[in-house]
Amino acid sequence: MSKLEQYEWVNIWYDEANDTTGTRVLLVGDSIMLGSRKYVQQYAGKDIHVDMIATSKALDNERYAKELMYMIASEDYKLIRINNGLHGFHLDIADYEREYDKIISGIMEQYPDVKVKIGTTTPATVDKKPEEFSELNDIVLERNEAAKRIAEKYGLESDDLYAVTSVHPELRVGDFAHFKEEGYELIGKHIAEDIIKSLE
Numbered sequence: 182m183s184k185l186e187q188y189e190w191v192n193i194w195y196d197e198a199n200d201t202t203g204t205r206v207l208l209v210g211d212s213i214m215l216g217s218r219k220y221v222q223q224y225a226g227k228d229i230h231v232d233m234i235a236t237s238k239a240l241d242n243e244r245y246a247k248e249l250m251y252m253i254a255s256e257d258y259k260l261i262r263i264n265n266g267l268h269g270f271h272l273d274i275a276d277y278e279r280e281y282d283k284i285i286s287g288i289m290e291q292y293p294d295v296k297v298k299i300g301t302t303t304p305a306t307v308d309k310k311p312e313e314f315s316e317l318n319d320i321v322l323e324r325n326e327a328a329k330r331i332a333e334k335y336g337l338e339s340d341d342l343y344a345v346t347s348v349h350p351e352l353r354v355g356d357f358a359h360f361k362e363e364g365y366e367l368i369g370k371h372i373a374e375d376i377i378k379s380l381e
Contacts, residue, residue, distance in 0.1 A: 182271040184239060191236040191248055195256070196222055200230065205256050206376055208233040209249060209263035213303050213368065216360060220369020225376055232256060239269025240280035246287065253288065258295050260379055261288065262372065264342060266302025266324040267358055270317070278327040285331055298379055299332040300372070301325040301343040303358070311353035340375050342368065 192215055197203075206229060208214050208221065215235040222231040234252045238245040253261065265281065272280065288297055302325055305317035325343055332339040345368070346352075352364030360368065 184241065184269075184271055186237055186268065189237050191234065191238065193248075193252060194218060194233040196230045196232055203228045203230050204259050204380060205230045205232060206260040206262065206380075207252065207256070207258045208235075208372070209261060210235050210265070210300075211237065211267050212359065213267070213365075214264070216365040217369040217372065220366045221373045221376070222369075224370045224373035229376065229380070231373075231376075232258075237268050239272060240265060240277065240284060241269065241272060246284060249284070250287070250291070253292060253295070258292075260296045260298060260376060261292075262298045262300055262340070262376065263288075264300035264302055264328070266321055266328070267305065270320065274320075274323045274327060277324055278331065281327060282331050282334070285335060285337075289335060296338075296379065297335075298338045298340060298375075299328050300340040301328055303342060303346045303360075303368075305357050306350070306353060308357055309355050311355050312350035314347075315357060317357065338379060340372070342371070345371050 208218055208231060214233060218231060218233045225231055234249060302321050305315045305321050307313040307315045329339055349364065352360055352367060354361055
């Protein structure tokens with residue numbers, strides 16, 4: 182299986198980039214984060230600036246770490262919230278956990294004063310059957326357990342986004358992964374509330 186998808190992409194967003202006041206946090210994820218970031222910002226409030234790097238790149242893609250570290254170095258972040266899991270299906274669970282661990286340990290080593298939080302990945306469902314989990318979801322569940330192990334290893338907080346989203350098939354668009362706007366708003370509100378709590 183190829184390490185690359187047919188289309189690889191990265192989306193970087195700086196919120197209120199000219200404002201040096203307030204608290205700046207960074208969301209790291211994929212298209213789910215891309216769809217929900219604006220709602221995270223909406224519910225987090227004006228005193229928290231919600232930046233984002235969302236990408237299709239797998240954890241073992243050397244550009245993933247380079248782009249992520251570039252983003253982290255560019256601002257004074259108080260919190261980095263990261264989740265990963267719906268890309269890079271060429272990785273078996275051992276390779277996935279090893280690469281994820283390298284990313285997390287690298288962030289903590291270079292930025293020891295930044296709070297890091299790990300979120301679980303949202304479910305994978307059957308195309309046109311949003312109420313039915315697909316075979317890929319077994320991989321998602323394995324990866325979520327790996328993410329929790331990494332969080333525990335480094336004494337980090339984790340957030341079970343899978344539990345929040347897995348019970349709402351009505352909020353899915355009907356493909357294997359993505360959500361309607363109401364779904365992204367649910368995710369964004371949840372993450373915003375979690376960020377506020379973590380910053381207290």
